[in-house]
Amino acid sequence: MKFFKTAAAVFFLSGIMAANVRAEDFMNCPLPEQQPQPEYAELPEVPVRVLEYSETALDYDDYEVDGRGYTKAMSTSFSGDNRYNMRIDGQKLYLDAYIKPTAENVPYGFMVGGVTAVGNGSDGNLSLSFDLSSLSDGSIAFTYLFKNPTTPQYSYWSMSLSGINMIKEGGELYFTVPQSVYENNRWYLHGNYRVPEYYIDQYFPFVQVDDEVKGWALEITQNAKTDYEKIKAVHDWAAENLYYDYAYYYEKTSSTMLDAKDVYNYRYTVCQGYSSLCASLLRSIGIPCKVAEGLGVSGSADWDSIDANAANHAWNEAWCAEENRWIVFDATWDSGNTYDKDGDSFVKTYTKRTPRYFDVCDKQFAQDHRIVDYARSNYKYLGDINGDNSVNEKDSSDMLKYFAGFFALPSNRSNEYYRDYYLDVNGDKKFDFLDAIAQQRKVLFAANVKTYGFV
Numbered sequence: 001m002k003f004f005k006t007a008a009a010v011f012f013l014s015g016i017m018a019a020n021v022r023a024e025d026f027m028n029c030p031l032p033e034q035q036p037q038p039e040y041a042e043l044p045e046v047p048v049r050v051l052e053y054s055e056t057a058l059d060y061d062d063y064e065v066d067g068r069g070y071t072k073a074m075s076t077s078f079s080g081d082n083r084y085n086m087r088i089d090g091q092k093l094y095l096d097a098y099i100k101p102t103a104e105n106v107p108y109g110f111m112v113g114g115v116t117a118v119g120n121g122s123d124g125n126l127s128l129s130f131d132l133s134s135l136s137d138g139s140i141a142f143t144y145l146f147k148n149p150t151t152p153q154y155s156y157w158s159m160s161l162s163g164i165n166m167i168k169e170g171g172e173l174y175f176t177v178p179q180s181v182y183e184n185n186r187w188y189l190h191g192n193y194r195v196p197e198y199y200i201d202q203y204f205p206f207v208q209v210d211d212e213v214k215g216w217a218l219e220i221t222q223n224a225k226t227d228y229e230k231i232k233a234v235h236d237w238a239a240e241n242l243y244y245d246y247a248y249y250y251e252k253t254s255s256t257m258l259d260a261k262d263v264y265n266y267r268y269t270v271c272q273g274y275s276s277l278c279a280s281l282l283r284s285i286g287i288p289c290k291v292a293e294g295l296g297v298s299g300s301a302d303w304d305s306i307d308a309n310a311a312n313h314a315w316n317e318a319w320c321a322e323e324n325r326w327i328v329f330d331a332t333w334d335s336g337n338t339y340d341k342d343g344d345s346f347v348k349t350y351t352k353r354t355p356r357y358f359d360v361c362d363k364q365f366a367q368d369h370r371i372v373d374y375a376r377s378n379y380k381y382l383g384d385i386n387g388d389n390s391v392n393e394k395d396s397s398d399m400l401k402y403f404a405g406f407f408a409l410p411s412n413r414s415n416e417y418y419r420d421y422y423l424d425v426n427g428d429k430k431f432d433f434l435d436a437i438a439q440q441r442k443v444l445f446a447a448n449v450k451t452y453g454f455v
Contacts, residue, residue, distance in 0.1 A: 208260040274331045
């Protein structure tokens with residue numbers, strides 16, 4: 001896989017304008033390996049939302065990931081449009097899945113480690129159990145089992161790239177999750193004390209918001225009633241209508257479309273363009289959206305051997321107000337469409353199959369995505385009130401003393417620049433007592449998780 005350096009550190013520090021940023025400094029990650037997909041016929045839409053949510057996605061199940069990266073439960077997505085919810089109880093695996101059926105491929109069952117369970121999946125829903133007591137120790141493979149209603153035969157294809165990794169060890173069954181990546185991602189996903197509204201007009205190269213972009217967004221989301229449905233509509237539109245520029249990726253050309261408006265008009269780009277356009281569309285209709293940066297890997301990876309700051313990919317997180325949480329999605333990896341400038345060739349491989357990377361769960365996300373930065377400079381110093389290059393309880397004390405009139409801010413913390421990027425902990429563009437609360441939350445959070453040097 002080809003790696004590119006991130007330019008996140010220079011966005012704000014140098015006051016650089018988008019026009020002066022080199023395209024090669026930004027994320028340029030190819031699509032993951034694609035499994036062969038059958039041709040999908042158009043079917044009536046099924047309801048998208050079928051799951052109930054708690055107040056926060058932090059507690060989406062009761063099964064933690066231990067220090068080995070082992071867990072007894074795995075959920076792939078919060079979305080009702082694509083999900084696999086799995087739980088281990090003793091030697092049994094319980095699996096509830098929704099896989100959108102098509103005219104020629106109806107979900108029929110799964111094969112897990114050679115043990116098969118089938119059901120009536122004509123409506124896309126499967127609820128199955130597997131007795132895995134006969135399996136020996138080792139990795140356990142998953143395989144879809146589809147039935148073609150027009151023939152008596154079944155079609156099989158591997159599910160291994162979906163990031164569902166299961167093993168039997170010492171007679172015990174576990175799902176495996178890259179533990180260091182999982183903890184790293186949870187820190188970024190749930191430890192960001194910027195208020196969501198910060199990501200409405202936050203500066204980011206290539207993100208463009210105006211009335212023209214708003215018109216596009218309103219058209220794309222015209223049938224959506226909730227914020228969740230609007231976020232899903234933007235993801236689906238980008239995945240279906242944008243094309244990955246492989247000519248640029250393979251250095252046949254020296255540039256590609258990155259500005260949101262250019263991406264919309266020309267329809268080819270790399271992951272930076274996918275994510276910048278999605279952020280532009282959502283922000284234009286009042287939905288906070290981040291352009292997240294990090295490392296995307298295709299297939300298995302030895303995460304501990306990869307530089308923690310390595311980055312080659314970009315995706316999005318959008319704030320869903322009615323569910324009080326961030327929706328993680330990667331339209332690039334759900335697309336599959338390709339563009340080759342040599343022949344001016346647009347090849348659409350996107351189908352309306354269930355996406356793997358919309359509203360993805362933490363455990364699933366950690367299989368092939370590691371967050372590096374949210375394109376904000378010096379995040380680790382947010383809340384460094386006294387200017388000693390660390391964030392700790394003393395900053396909380398000094399902040400309270402400042403508001404009480406007993407502590408003067410260091411001179412380099414007094415101008416507008418530092419107020420914005422160091423002192424505005426919660427991101428509401430003010431420096432006030434609410435920042436003291438957010439700063440203390442950050443200190444407490446950092447004290448209770450492994451933060452890998454991010455604070």
